[in-house]
Amino acid sequence: MDTPLARKTLPWLTKVIYGTGDWGMATFNTLRQIFYAIFLTDVVGLEPRLASFAALVGVLWDAINDPLVGAISDKVRSKWGRRRPFLLYFAVPYGLAFLALWWAPPWKNQIWLMIHVMLAYAISDTFQTLVIVPFHALTPEITTDYDERTSLAGYRMFFNFIASIITAVVAPMIVDATMAGGGTQQQGYVIVATLFGASAIIPYLLIFFAVREKSSSERPPEIISFRATLRTAWQNIPFRYATALYMLNWVTFDLVGVTLPYFLIYWVAQGNLLAKVPGIGMPIESVVLGAMLITAVIVLPFWTWLAYRIGKRKAYIIAIGFWVVLMLLINVVPPLEYTLVIVMAVLIGISVSAAHVLPDAIFPDVIDWDELRTGARHEGIYYGAKNFIRKLTTAFAIFLALQVLGWLGYQAPPEGATQFAQPESAILGIRILTGPIAAAILCGVLAVSWYYPLDRRQHRRVLRLLARRQAREARRQAAAVQPTLD
Secondary structure, eight states: OOOOOOOOOOHHHHHHHHHHHHHHHHHHHHHIIIIIHHIIIIOOOOOHHHHHHHHHHHTTTTHHHHHHHHHHHHHHTTTOOSHHHHHHHHHHHHHHHHHHHHHOOSSSOHHHHHHHHHHHHHHHHOOOOHHHHHHHHHHHOOOOOOOOOOOHHHHHHHHHHHHHHHHHHHHHHHHHHHHTOOOOHHHHHHHHHHHHHHHTTTHHHHHHHOOOOOOOOGSSSOOOHHHHHHHHHOOOOOHHHHHHHHHHHHHHHHHHHHHHHHHHIIIIHHHHHHOBTTTOSBBBHHHHHHHHHHHHHHHHHHHHHHHHHHHHHHHHHHHHHHHHHHHHGGGOTTOOOHHHHHHHHHOOOOOHHHHHHHHHHHHHHHHHHHHHHHSOOHHHHHHHHHHHHHHHHHHHHHHHHHHHHTTOOOOOTTTTBBBBOOOOOHHHHHHIIIIHHHHHHHHHHHHHHOOOOOOHHHHHHHHHHHHHHHHHHHHHHHHHHHHHOO
């Protein structure tokens, strides 16, 4: 019979400071997920299909740099540990490189514009990798407790949601205010990028100075090739399920994020580029995104509690099932019905909350499974793969959405326009992508989640077996030292 392991609770301040790391990540990702596609088509003036290829080619660099940075961080040995040096050295370049994404070059040649987007995407993404992969890889090193990891993910997601809310609400307001004051959309986006790029630097410097990781001397360097490590990761069965779950989860969120500004502006607001919600006076994008993400923050403790009560997998299945129903219903929202679309955003926020916290809480457990199988820990490799998957979903969502819009005749509004109507074919594509396609992907998430093999009971058994192995190793080392002492 399995006996419960004693819980090792992390200090509250450690959780808070580590959680702030998601502020720096969420500001970057929220702007890119929600506004980058419409920035490329409507501000840079890049044809949608070329814009989709530019984003896709940019993410191919991730196929190299994400696992590479993960492998390097696994092998780093310093007085600060394996992960924290990356936060110190690359936090500032990460914030500065963010500006490159949001500069619209003056040239009009479509091929040169596409090349610029590819390079800007690759540069900013490289610095993101150098910070985010080591930051994520700290999670399983801070705690091995199943429920403490859920709690830690909850703190991270709290800051993730706060950053996402502020970014999603404030960014359209800044752009609209800039245009209302006689400026351009480009100037508005540069202000946004400067503000949030600077704010992304601070959390990682705080984590470097305040959070400690396990001493590298506890785990000597493993002599294992990069290719062999990737092969080992693929042989980890829970990792396969967690990867599929994570990918489908974020493809859905990113697809909805990419298409939602188009849906709100060209369907709900009927082409009013500066549409404001009556009675509130804020841009429709700010209100809808704010309502969804504020709801996600409010219900976050509920999903953490439910995961503790019934397990992460069951709680996640409940959340995704509810999300499927909502995405099938979103297309019933008629034009100019601002109240109804806000109500839908609130309901969707309930599931979005679980979609943010529970996959991240599940992922560290597969590393313990890997250690039980191989006798070594490869947090960097696993979190490099995870970070690559996360960015791949964004690139895929942008590629899919912009390819569909391009083929269906989407047109960029003229510079300075405040009212513009898209062709009916483009409107239909926007509505299908936002609703039925997203629901279909979520059904795939449900199928993978149903068969995910690592629940709380099994994870505790893994930790128990690891503890026995470590105890045997300690006794063997003690026995080897004893004759020498004699």
